[in-house]
Amino acid sequence: MKNLTLTRIDDRLIHGQVVAFWMKEYSIDKILIIDDTLSKDMFMSRIYKAAAPAGVEVLLLDREEGLAFLKQEPTEKEGIFLIVKVPERIEELVNAGIEIPRVILGGMGARNDRKTFNRNVSASKSEIECFSRILAKGTHIVYQMIPSDKPIPIQNFIE
Amino acid sequence: MSILQAVFVALLYYLCNSTWGLGVGWWTLMRPLVSGFLTGIILGDPTTGAVVGAQINVLYLGWIGAGGALPSDIALAGVVGTALAITGGVDANTAMALAVPVGLLGSIIWVTKMTLNTGYVRLAEKYAEKGDTKNFWIADTLLPQLMLFLFSFIPCFILVYFGASHIQTVLQFLGDKVVNVLSIIGGMLPAVGIALTLKSIFKGQSIIFFFLGFLLVQYFHLNSIAVGFLSLVITIVYMQINYMINPVKASTDPALATAKTEKKAFVLLDKRTIRRSWFNWIMFNQSNYNYERMQGTGFCRAMLPVINKLYPKDPEKRAERMKLQMQFFNTEPQWGACIVGLTAAFEEKKAQGAEDISDEMITSTKTGLMGPLAGIGDTIDGGVITPLLLSLFIGITGTTGNLAGPIGYIIVEAAFMWSIYWMSYKLGYEKGSEAILNFLESGRINQLILGASILGCMVLGSLVGNFVKLNVGINIPVGGDQIFNIQTQLFDAILPGILPLLLTLGCYWLLKKGWTSVQVILLLTAVGLAGGLLGILA
Numbered sequence: 001m002k003n004l005t006l007t008r009i010d011d012r013l014i015h016g017q018v019v020a021f022w023m024k025e026y027s028i029d030k031i032l033i034i035d036d037t038l039s040k041d042m043f044m045s046r047i048y049k050a051a052a053p054a055g056v057e058v059l060l061l062d063r064e065e066g067l068a069f070l071k072q073e074p075t076e077k078e079g080i081f082l083i084v085k086v087p088e089r090i091e092e093l094v095n096a097g098i099e100i101p102r103v104i105l106g107g108m109g110a111r112n113d114r115k116t117f118n119r120n121v122s123a124s125k126s127e128i129e130c131f132s133r134i135l136a137k138g139t140h141i142v143y144q145m146i147p148s149d150k151p152i153p154i155q156n157f158i159e
Numbered sequence: 160m161s162i163l164q165a166v167f168v169a170l171l172y173y174l175c176n177s178t179w180g181l182g183v184g185w186w187t188l189m190r191p192l193v194s195g196f197l198t199g200i201i202l203g204d205p206t207t208g209a210v211v212g213a214q215i216n217v218l219y220l221g222w223i224g225a226g227g228a229l230p231s232d233i234a235l236a237g238v239v240g241t242a243l244a245i246t247g248g249v250d251a252n253t254a255m256a257l258a259v260p261v262g263l264l265g266s267i268i269w270v271t272k273m274t275l276n277t278g279y280v281r282l283a284e285k286y287a288e289k290g291d292t293k294n295f296w297i298a299d300t301l302l303p304q305l306m307l308f309l310f311s312f313i314p315c316f317i318l319v320y321f322g323a324s325h326i327q328t329v330l331q332f333l334g335d336k337v338v339n340v341l342s343i344i345g346g347m348l349p350a351v352g353i354a355l356t357l358k359s360i361f362k363g364q365s366i367i368f369f370f371l372g373f374l375l376v377q378y379f380h381l382n383s384i385a386v387g388f389l390s391l392v393i394t395i396v397y398m399q400i401n402y403m404i405n406p407v408k409a410s411t412d413p414a415l416a417t418a419k420t421e422k423k424a425f426v427l428l429d430k431r432t433i434r435r436s437w438f439n440w441i442m443f444n445q446s447n448y449n450y451e452r453m454q455g456t457g458f459c460r461a462m463l464p465v466i467n468k469l470y471p472k473d474p475e476k477r478a479e480r481m482k483l484q485m486q487f488f489n490t491e492p493q494w495g496a497c498i499v500g501l502t503a504a505f506e507e508k509k510a511q512g513a514e515d516i517s518d519e520m521i522t523s524t525k526t527g528l529m530g531p532l533a534g535i536g537d538t539i540d541g542g543v544i545t546p547l548l549l550s551l552f553i554g555i556t557g558t559t560g561n562l563a564g565p566i567g568y569i570i571v572e573a574a575f576m577w578s579i580y581w582m583s584y585k586l587g588y589e590k591g592s593e594a595i596l597n598f599l600e601s602g603r604i605n606q607l608i609l610g611a612s613i614l615g616c617m618v619l620g621s622l623v624g625n626f627v628k629l630n631v632g633i634n635i636p637v638g639g640d641q642i643f644n645i646q647t648q649l650f651d652a653i654l655p656g657i658l659p660l661l662l663t664l665g666c667y668w669l670l671k672k673g674w675t676s677v678q679v680i681l682l683l684t685a686v687g688l689a690g691g692l693l694g695i696l697a
Binding site: 015020038046050 | 223273274277358359450451452453486487489490491526527528529530531532533534535536537538541542592595596599600605608609673675676677
C-alpha cells in the first residue's frame with residue numbers, strides 16, 4: 001500500500017494554499033486527485049497537470065483507479081499528496097483498507113445544501129455525518145488552511 | 160503628533176487594506192516599504208519613514224496572504240511601526256521590535272472582517288433576486304468598506320495618537336538598557352523574513368545564488384543597483400545554458416486536443432463594456448471578501464456591465480445571471496482575471512443562443528480554473544516577483560533612505576500587476592479556454608518562476624549584510640591595556656557579515672524543521688534579550 005504524505009479535503013484542489021504553502025513544507029512529487037467527474041474531463045485534467053509546480057506529477061483518477069493506485073507497493077522516497085473534494089472519497093478509501101492517519105480539512109465552498117461549518121468550510125448534513133463516520137474509524141480530521149495555522153480537530157465543530 | 164496627522168495615518172492604514180488601491184493596493188500600499196514611506200510623508204520625515212518601512216518590510220518579504228489566510232497584518236505593522244519610530248525618535252531596529260506584535264494583533268481585524276462580510280452576501284442576494292445591477296454595489300462595496308473603515312481607522316488612530324504621545328515616556332521609563340535590547344532584537348528579526356522567503360523561493364538549483372548575492376556585497380561592496388544588474392545578467396546566462404541542456408517542450412499533445420468551439424469576441428459586447436468589467440474586477444474583487452463566498456460578490460460585480468449590456472430590459476434574466484455569477488469564487492486576482500474574461504465571453508455567447516453553454520458548464524469551468532490559476536498566481540506574484548522586487552528596492556532604499564526605493568517599487572510592481580490583470584483578462588475573453596490551457600502548457604510559466612527565483616535569491620542574499628544585525632560584544636583582555644574584540648578582530652576580519660548569514664541560515668533550518676515563524680521570532684527575542692542583558696550581543 002502506498003504511503004500518503006498528506007491528505008486533504010479541498011474543493012479547489014490544487015490552488016494557492018496547496019502550491020505556495022503545503023508543497024513547500026513537505027516534499028511532494030505526486031499529487032493524486034480522486035474524482036470521477038474530473039478524471040473524465042480532458043480539458044480540466046490538462047489544466048491541473050499544467051498548473052502543478054515543475055517536477056510534480058498530477059494523477060487524476062476515478063475512484064476505482066485511485067484505489068488501485070493506492071494499493072500498489074510504495075516506492076522509496078515517494079511523496080504523495082492526496083486531494084479530494086468531498087469527505088465521502090476519504091471514507092471509501094478508509095473502508096477499503098487504505099491507511100489514512102490524518103486528513104486536513106482545507107476548504108469546502110458554500111452551496112445551497114451546505115451550511116457554514118467553520119470559516120471557509122461549509123458542509124451538508126450528510127457530509128457532517130460522513131466526517132463522524134471517518135472519525136469513528138480512527139482517522140483524525142483537522143481544520144487547517146496552511147501549515148502555520150494551528151490544526152483544529154473537527155470534533156470541536158461537530159459536537 | 161497632531162490629531163490631524165494621526166487622522167491621516169489612520170486613513171492611510173484603511174487605504175492599505177481597502178478596495179480603493181486600483182487593484183494594486185495589496186501589492187504596493189500594503190507593503191511596509193511603501194506604507195512606511197507614506198507615513199513618513201504625513202509626519203514630515205519621508206526619509207526616516209522609508210528607512211524604517213524598509214527594515215520592517217524585510218521581515219515580511221515572503222508574506223503571502225493566500226486564500227484568505229493571513230498570519231500577520233503587515234499594513235498595520237508598517238504604519239504603526241513607522242509612526243512610533245518617527246515620533247519616538249527610535250532607530251529602525253527598535254521600531255521593528257515594536258511593529259511585530261502590532262502586526263500579529265492586526266490579523267484579528269482581517270479575520271473579523273472576513274467573518275462579518277458574510278452578512279453582506281445576504282443583502283447582495285436580495286439585489287440579485289431583483290436583478291438590481293444598479294444598487295448591488297451597496298452590498299458589495301459600500302457597506303463592507305464602511306465597516307472595514309471603522310475597524311481599521313479607530314484602532315489605528317488610537318495606537319498611533321496615544322502611542323506617539325506616550326512613546327517617549329515609555330522609552331525613558333524603560334531606560335537605555337532595555338531600548339538597546341529592543342534594538343538588538345529588532346536587528347535580528349529580518350533574518351526570519353529572509354529565511355521565510357528562502358523557504359518559498361529556494362528550490363534546488365537557485366539556492367547557490369543566495370550566497371553569491373551575499374558575497375557580492377560583503378567582499379566587493381557593490382551597491383544594490385549594481386547587484387541587481389549583475390544578477391540579471393547572471394540569471395539570463397544561466398537560463399540560456401539551462402535551455403540548451405533542457406529545451407522547454409510544450410506538453411501539449413495534439414491527440415488530446417479538446418473540441419474547439421468557434422468563438423467570436425465583441426459581437427454583443429463592445430470594448431467599453433469589457434473595459435468596465437475588467438476595471439470592476441481589478442478594483443472590487445475583494446471589496447467584500449468573506450469566508451462564505453470569498454470573491455463571489457466581487458466576481459458578480461465584474462459581470463454587471465456585461466449582464467447590463469446583454470439584458471438591458473429584462474430584470475428577470477439579469478436576476479438569473481447575477482445569482483449564478485455570485486456563487487463561491489476564489490482565485491488569485493491577477494492571473495485569475497482570465498476566468499472573468501472567459502465568463503464574459505460565455506455570457507455573450509449564451510445571450511446569442513449558444514446551446515453548448517449551460518449554467519453548469521459556466522460554473523464548472525469557473526470553479527475548475529480558479530484553483531490552478533490561484534496556485535500559479537500565488538507562486539509567481541506573491542512567492543517570486545514581489546519578494547524579488549521588494550528585495551531590490553529595499554536594497555536601494557538602504558539604511559540611508561534613498562526615496563527612489565519606495566517610489567521605484569510602486570511603479571515597477573504596479574506596472575507588472577496591471578499588465579498581468581489586462582493580458583490575462585484579454586486572453587480569457589478574446590481567445591477562450593483553449594488559449595488559457597495552451598499558455599499553461601507552454602512551459603513559459605516554469606521558466607518565469609525559475610528565472611525570477613534565481614534573480615530573487617541573489618538580490619535577497621545581498622540584503623543579509625545590510626539588514627540583519629548581529630554583533631558580538633565580548634572583549635577579551637589580552638594582557639596589558641590590550642583587548643581582543645571578537646567582533647572586529649575575528650569575525651569582521653575573516654568574513655564580515657558571517658554572523659547575520661549564520662543567523663539567517665539558522666532561521667531557515669528551523670523553519671524547514673517545521674517551526675512556525677512566530678516560534679522563530681520568539682526564540683530570537685529570547686536570544687536577543689539574554690544576549691543583550693548579559694552583554695554578549697551588542
